[in-house]
Amino acid sequence: VSTQSTGGGGGGGGGLFANVKFYVTNDVTDEVKNMLKEGGGKKEYYVSDLVTHVITESIVEEEFKDKLTVRSAWVKLSYQLGYLLPTQPFTIFPAGLLTSCVITTTGIKGDDYYGLWSMVRWNGGVVTNKLSQKTTHLIVGGTQNILKYKAALTNRIPVVVIEWLVDSIEMGSLQPTDAPTDAPTD
Secondary structure (H helix, E strand, O other), rough: OOOOOOOOOOOOOOOOOOOOOEEEEOOOOOHHHHHHHHOOOEEOOOOOOOOOOOEEOOOOOOHOOOOEEOOOOHHHHHHHOOEOOOOOOHEEEOOOOOOEEEEEEEEEOHHHHHHHHHHHHHHOOOOEEOOOOOOOOEEEOOOHHHHHHHHHHOOOOOOEEEHHHHHHHHOOOOOOOOOOOOOOOO
């Protein structure tokens, strides 16, 4: 989907979603459905070749894999901004260099965080602030949470800086990390 301005600014009016024929899953709020309708979108009641977008809040069945399936945040943010955002950062079935990556951050705030989030999502990865068993990399910057940092080291999660992410994207492959070989001792 190309980005296109409504010409009328925010609010989603003026046919913002005029070319969107959507199917929504049960977990999508009425607020999102109304934004789509107000913006000229056409609701389809079952998935067919007419559907251009499947809108959801969660991971969905494989049957939707052949359709452009996006989180409802794409609708909300497009509506608020008054133009269609690229769908790639909002897809449920991402593709790209970081598809297998779950990035946790610490010490990254404001514009730096949003830039990082955009780079990771655009390239198919997931960003979270909570370190978990699914975390593949901890990206640190500024003043980091020492407990999160120690937990990453203890669990042998590679700790990297934003430059690692930028270099990986520029090079088209995940760059080596200095993954810890021993758990820290106190």
